Amino acid sequence: MxxxxxxxxxxxxxxxxxxxxxxxxxxxxxxxxxxxxxxxxxxxxxxxxxxxxxxxxxxxxxxxxxxxxxxxxxxxxxxxxxxxRLEILHEIDRAVAAEETPDAIAGAAIQPLREVLQVSRAVVNIFDLAAGEVEWLAAAGRHRTRVGPGVRYSIRLMGDVEALKRGEPQVIDTHALPPGPEVDALLASGVHCYMVMPMIAGGELIGAVSFGGEEGSFPDEQKSIAREVATQLAIAVNQARLYARLKRQAEELELRVRERTAELEAANKELDAFSYSVSHDLRSPLRAVDGYARMLEEDYGKTLDAEGIRLLGVVRANSQRMGQLIDELLAFSRLGREPLHSRPVQLDELVKQIVDETRSDPRSISSSGTSGSLRRIRRC
Structure with a gap:
């Protein structure tokens, strides 16, 4: 019952x-x-x-x-x-979404992973293949968790690197390793045998998840969990590295833009000073020419014939035209820093002005012609 x-x-x-x-x-x-x-x-x-x-x-x-x-x-x-297992993967995804660093991502997953695998110790390692070294990202034991790079040791403790590149996990017997401080630390923490599960992202071996304890057997379920977490960690760490690289490049680019902007502002100031100096130096002789021509016309105009009066008028008109050209050159030099404004231009007046200037030049060839009515266009 x-x-x-x-x-x-x-x-x-x-x-x-x-x-x-x-x-x-x-x-x-x-x-x-x-x-x-x-x-x-x-x-x-x-x-x-x-x-x-x-x-x-x-x-x-x-x-x-x-x-x-x-x-x-x-x-x-x-x-x-x-x-x-789903909680560990969620923690990794959350760390990636929060744009955290690789060691923070590894630190969020390492202790839960050790508890699920039921081992004495679990470590997330990053490989430096060029230097032949391994660096900790995060390590978890029964009593404490260490996060952050700093501990470096030989890559020989990871087993066959070529096999790891092919995605094959390695089982390492701690007692078979050459004596050293790293081996003593492993034995002191109760790790007599450990497995190295490769972390591969984009076809490149970037690190490994190592875990172990006193027993030398690793069930298939344990391997499956470790492989799944190692794959997710590889993707997350690789994305964090890419984000850090892009952020660093963006900061460098922003610094270059600020430097170039400062250089451009300094160059613009120098150009303004140069333009003002040139304008002042060119205006002085023009004012002198126009002034003397005006005094000559006022004081001796009665003694000059019609041709002399006309020539004085041409001198004064061209000196004034030269002053206008200087003003327009100064305005043209500032166009790159000002917004463009369009306005209608009457082509008939422009053609007439060009013809008059050509006729007033004594070196120009005598010419004659007629023009019809031209349409109005917009000028920027």
């Missing part, structure tokens, strides 16, 4: 639970039916057979209940490991 109540109250029920409940109910029904049909008479052989059958059925039922409890415990343990 107690067994039936326990099976009824268990949630959730499995198929084996339902089958055990059916068997238990059939057992009770058999006992009750035997008591009703044999009431009032005594048959030792009948009751002995019934008792033997009930004892045998009870033994089978007890064994089934024990087996069911064992299977249920294994199921709960497997479910817990799977949930823990």
């Amino acid at each position: 107690t067994c039936l109540v326990c099976l009824w109250r268990r949630r959730p029920r499995t198929v084996l639970d339902l089958w055990l409940m059916v068997v238990t109910c059939a057992w009770f029904f058999d006992v009750a039916l035997s008591a009703v049909l044999n009431a009032g008479r005594f048959d030792l052989g009948f009751y002995a057979g019934r008792i033997y059958g009930l004892l045998a059925a009870s033994f089978v039922l007890i064994m089934l209940v024990v087996e069911n409890s064992i299977l249920y415990g294994r199921l709960v343990e497997s479910h817990g490991k799977h949930a823990r």
